[in-house]
Amino acid sequence: EPEVTQTPSHQVTQMGQEVILRCVPISNHLYFYWYRQILGQKVEFLVSFYNNEISEKSEIFDDQFSVERPDGSNFTLKIRSTKLEDSAMYFCASSEREGYGYTFGSGTRLTVV
Amino acid sequence: AQSVTQPDIHITVSEGASLELRCNYSYGATPYLFWYVQSPGQGLQLLLKYFSGDTLVQGIKGFEAEFKRSQSSFNLRKPSVHWSDAAEYFCAVEIEANNLFFGTGTRLTVIP
Numbered sequence: 001e002p003e004v005t006q007t008p009s010h011q012v013t014q015m016g017q018e019v020i021l022r023c024v025p026i027s028n029h030l031y032f033y034w035y036r037q038i039l040g041q042k043v044e045f046l047v048s049f050y051n052n053e054i055s056e057k058s059e060i061f062d063d064q065f066s067v068e069r070p071d072g073s074n075f076t077l078k079i080r081s082t083k084l085e086d087s088a089m090y091f092c093a094s095s096e097r098e099g100y101g102y103t104f105g106s107g108t109r110l111t112v113v
Numbered sequence: 114a115q116s117v118t119q120p121d122i123h124i125t126v127s128e129g130a131s132l133e134l135r136c137n138y139s140y141g142a143t144p145y146l147f148w149y150v151q152s153p154g155q156g157l158q159l160l161l162k163y164f165s166g167d168t169l170v171q172g173i174k175g176f177e178a179e180f181k182r183s184q185s186s187f188n189l190r191k192p193s194v195h196w197s198d199a200a201e202y203f204c205a206v207e208i209e210a211n212n213l214f215f216g217t218g219t220r221l222t223v224i225p
Contacts, residue, residue, distance in 0.1 A: 043215040056212055106156035
């Protein structure tokens, strides 16, 4: 069964450093998403991406965050200057079309120290 | 305000017993509805989804869910729980903004 692949599975970074979280969505999917889950809290929407541009973003997705699809396969989330409160599990997801259900990756656990 | 409510934070059931996990949503129209399961350290796996039509939907691993418009509910059920079902379960809704809103989750513990 096709999978969404995320790397790395766990990343530790110092506060103020930049991090890039990587995702390889399912190849024929057109919609891409990032979600995050702070420990013990619910999964929160960050951003959706379609046709090489952001289609929706939440209040969490401020200027410190950016997304990119640098080639035909990867979808990245960059946090420019990490803060302690950015520590969370970050999930990438992709969807074939709207309202079709998302396939999530297994997540990247980001720890900011 | 739009919301997804899972009133049960933690449920414990005996193996072989039936299970029902509750989910209520608050939206003006009927959204697309989903149930996801998250095993420890794992990603989110789609159990089932409802878009339209038959209000009782079947999913993977023997799960089913029933959409009740009058109650704005989409409860997840399984007639006989297995120890491997122990996990966190999330109800989610998708509206026209093309993103998912998740409930806070229900942790299921299965005892022998």
